[in-house]
Amino acid sequence: EVILEAVDLEYSYPDGTNALRKINLQVRKGEKIAILGSNGAGKSTLFMQFNGIYRPSSGSIKYQGQDISYKNKALIELRKKVGIVFQDPDSQLFSASVYQDISFGPLNLGFSEEKVADRVKRALTDTETTDLEDKPTHLLSYGQKKRVSIAGVLAMEPEVIIFDEPTAGLDPRHSQEFMQLLEKLSIEGITIILSTHDVDLAYSWSDRIAIMYSGAIIAQGEPGELFMRTEIVERADLALPWLIEM
Ligand code: ADP
Ligand code: MG
Ligand code: MG
Numbered sequence: 606e607v608i609l610e611a612v613d614l615e616y617s618y619p620d621g622t623n624a625l626r627k628i629n630l631q632v633r634k635g636e637k638i639a640i641l642g643s644n645g646a647g648k649s650t651l652f653m654q655f656n657g658i659y660r661p662s663s664g665s666i667k668y669q670g671q672d673i674s675y676k677n678k679a680l681i682e683l684r685k686k687v688g689i690v691f692q693d694p695d696s697q698l699f700s701a702s703v704y705q706d707i708s709f710g711p712l713n714l715g716f717s718e719e720k721v722a723d724r725v726k727r728a729l730t731d732t733e734t735t736d737l738e739d740k741p742t743h744l745l746s747y748g749q750k751k752r753v754s755i756a757g758v759l760a761m762e763p764e765v766i767i768f769d770e771p772t773a774g775l776d777p778r779h780s781q782e783f784m785q786l787l788e789k790l791s792i793e794g795i796t797i798i799l800s801t802h803d804v805d806l807a808y809s810w811s812d813r814i815a816i817m818y819s820g821a822i823i824a825q826g827e828p829g830e831l832f833m834r835t836e837i838v839e840r841a842d843l844a845l846p847w848l849i850e851m
Contacts, residue, residue, distance in 0.1 A: 606633060606634045607631045607632065607633055607634075607669075607670075608632055608633060608634045608668070608669060608764065608765060608796055609631075609632040609655060609666070609667070609668055609687065609765055609796070609798075610630065610631045610632065610666070610667040610668075610670075611628045611629060611630045611651070611654065611655070611664070611665075611666055612629060612664050612665050612666075612667060613627055613628075613629060613663065613664035613665075614627070614628040614629070614651075614654060614661050614663075614664035614665065614666065615627060615628070615661060615662045615663045615664050616650060616654060616659060616661055616662050617662050618650075623820055624647050624650040624820050625647050625650055625651060625654070625661075625820050625821075626819075626820040626821045627664070627821065628651060628664070628820075628821070628822055629822070630651075630815055630822060630825070632765070632796060632798060633796075634764075634794075634796055635791070635794055635795075635796055636796055636797075636812050636813060637787075637791055637796075637797050637810060637811045637812045637813075638797070638798045638799070638811060638812065638813050638814070638815065639798075639799055639800070639801055639806070639807035639810065639811035639813075639814045639815070640798065640799070640800040640801070640814075640815050640817055641800075641801060641802070641803075641804065641807045641814055641815070641816045641817070642800070642802070642816060642817035642818060643802055643818075644802075645819075646817040646818055646819065646820070647817050647819070647820040647821075648769065648770075648800035648817055649692070649769055649800070650820075651817070652689055652767050652769055652798075652800065654666050655687060655689070655765075655767055655798070656683070656684070656687055656688075656689045656767065657673055657680045657683050657684060657687075668682070668683045668686065668687065685714060685761060685763070686763055686764045686765060687763055687764070687765045687766075687767065688758035688759075688761050688763035688765070688766045688767065689758070689766075689767040689768075689769065690754055690755050690758050690766065690767065690768045690769065690771060691754070691769055692769040692770045692771075692773060694747070694750035694751050694753070694754040695750065697754040697757060698742045698750060698753060698754055698757070699742075700742060701741060701742070702738075702739060702740065702741055702742060703734065703737045703738055703739070703740050703741075703742055703745070703753050703756075704725060704738050704739060706742055706753060706757055707725045707728055707729065707753065707756045707757045707760050708721050708722075708724075708725050708760065709757065710757055710758070710760050710761040711724045711725070711760050711761060711762075714761065721760075724760045724762065725738075725756075725760055727759070727760075728756040728757070728759040728760040729756055731756070731759055731786070731789065731790075732752040732753070732755050732756040732759065732786065733752065733782075734749065734752050734753055734756055737749060737753060747774060748775060748776075748779045751771075751775065751779075751783075755768075755786070759790075763795070764795065764796060765795070765796040765797075765798065766790065766795055766796070766797055766798075767797075767798045767799070768787075768797070768798070768799040768800070769799075769800050770799075770800050770801060770802070771783055771787075771799055771801075772784075772801065772803065772806065773801075773802075784806075784810065787799075787810070807828065808828045808832070809828075811828055812827065813825065813826065813827055813828075814826065814827075814828050814831055816831075
């Protein structure tokens with residue numbers, strides 16, 4: 606069952622930068638998808654489209670078969686179902702305390718205070734940040750901020766979570782802890798899309814990989830078969846010069 610889909614998606618920034626070219630990507634329910642690509646490939650721009658932040662220049666984004674690119678009601682629905690964890694946690698944390706930051710989303714969705722408190726508690730537990738609940742957000746370490754920003758998204762109880770370069774800037778231990786959290790979310794049935802420069806991570810973690818280069822998906826498939834195809838490796842070598850070292 607396809608849950609989220611980009612259909613012939615194109616996007617140019619107002620300054621004319623052609624950031625996405627004819628992107629076709631289907632995300633199935635419960636899948637783990639890695640978007641692999643080096644800096645400037647278009648990963649973050651694609652994610653803004655999946656979350657309905659940017660409007661496509663042409664083509665569309667569909668959530669459960671519904672075009673969300675311009676229909677306001679569907680877009681609001683989408684925001685409840687598709688969460689995005691930005692690369693920089695500071696862009697997601699803006700309240701005085703951790704509790705306020707995590708409760709912001711569900712409060713906005715109109716849940717009662719009791720329900721909100723429930724969700725925050727669960728999100729704190731899942732991200733192992735219960736001890737941070739009353740801390741001022743600005744005093745947290747980078748790793749703590751990262752976890753709290755994830756908790757904020759979890760509290761919305763989305764069906765799909767998009768992580769933009771989640772392991773960038775994390776040390777190996779935190780990286781590993783993060784991957785364990787992803788595994789837990791995946792087991793709970795959440796569909797996960799992440800972007801990374803890390804071939805090994807994409808290869809070992811994902812059900813499917815899409816390789817982006819210069820705004821296009823130049824190859825996609827299951828990791829096992831993807832890197833067996835020589836034409837893919839040749840094309841991927843262009844996108845990811847270090848791939849050849851695998
Ligand atoms: P990635 O996340 O893979 O590093 P991005 O989606 O950030 O790639 O960028 C894709 C392309 O769009 C790059 O050429 C980048 O310079 C350009 N770009 C990103 N943000 C903007 C912006 N706000 N205005 C103009 N061009 C942008
Ligand atoms: Mg980048
Ligand atoms: Mg990016």
